[in-house]
Amino acid sequence: MTWLAVRCLPGWLLQTLFCRAQDARATAAILFSSGSEGMPKGVMLSHRNLMANIKQTSNVLNTQHDDVVMASLPTFHAFGFTVTQLLPLVEGLPLVCHADPTDVSGVAKTVSQHQATVMFSTSSLLRLFNRHPKVQAEQLHSLRIVVAGAEKLDERVREGFMAKFGKPIYEGYGATETAPVVSVNLPDTLGSRSQPLQKGHQPGTVGMPLPGTSVKVVDPESLDELPTGQAGMVIVSGPQVMQGYLNDPERTASALKTLDGQRWYITGDKGYMDEDGFLTLIDRYTRFAKKADFAGAKRLAEQQLREP
Incomplete structure (x- = not known):
């Protein structure tokens, strides 16, 4: 019946029958x-957090009506959940899925078959594309943009992908606590006559903050803002910053701080901003490197959910 309704009824009637108002501040x-810092933390994201990050990401990627999103990242991870699942659904973009992100041959065939134009992945998975002998450049010809996140992009992966497929990889940065995207590199674009080229990417950086997102580099102890180019603690403010950690007010208080009336997430990442506004990450203050261990994260999360 639902299928028939969607096929036959006008949009205004579908909205009346099926859409219900939700509190944007409620946990979604x-x-x-x-x-990466011990047992997984339950990150509570509101409808506003998710919708804001979807709109921010879609805006900077300049999504088109004829874009097709290739989705192969797991949805229990924020990158896969928000960017490769919710974003195309909310923006009305065609979405093609492949269940196993490590099956790069299968992903490449899906991209080729459906002429996907946008693909999100990780450095580890993109390395598999470079190494797989059966994945050919022609299979990824339709892609107009490839974005890597969830872990630091290996420069050898970037160079190898460009050499094999002729496609640049644009690195981004985020955290589960920011729903997840904070910043991203983008293709350069033509601007006005006074500024013929608008620089959108700087290799080695994680790009510039998304619209509506503030990023500061501060002293890790005093939280005082540091000068441009000086390394310190990266903190993030914006509508995508989480509500807090599930049943953990102590960790929430440690991660979320109000500075000059603005709410900030303390990332634990060490980095610096250059004069052009690009963010470069150096290390983790906790001395733990973030890894894209999707299977391990899922296993530990399921264990925590089973505990009383």
Whole structure:
């Protein structure tokens, strides 16, 4: 019956029958972090967090009505959940899925078959594309943009992908606590006559903050803002910053701080901003590197959910 209704009824009637108002501040999803600092934390994200990050990401990627999104990242991870699942659904973009992100041959065939134009992945998975002898450049010809996140992009992966497929990889940055995207590199664009080229990417950086997102580099102890080019703690403010951690007010208080009336997420990442506004990450203050261990994160999260 629902299928028939969607096929036959006008949009205004479908909205009346099926759409219900929701409190934008209510929790929409609870995602578990990768556990790079111990047991996973349940990150509470509101409808506003998710919708804001979807709109921010869609805006900077300049999504088109004829774009097709290739989705192969797991939905228990914030990158896969928000960017490769919710974004195309909310923006009305065609979405093609492949269940196993490590099956790069299968992903490449899906891209070729459906002429996908946008693909999100990780450095580890893109390395598999470079190494797989059966994945050919022609299969990824339709892609107009490839974005890597969830872990630091290996420069050898970037160079190898460009050499094999002729496609640049644009690195982004985020965290589960920011729903997840904070910043991203983008293709350069033509501007006005006074500024013929608008620089959108700087290799080695994680790009510029999304619209509506503030990023500062501060002293890790005093939280005082540091000068441009000086390394310190990266903190993030914006509508995508989480509500807090599930049943953990102590960790929430440690991660979320109000500075000059603005709410900030303390990332734990060490980095610096250059004069052009590009963010470069150096290390983790906790001395734990973030890894895209999707299977391990899921296993630990399921264990925590089973506990009383």
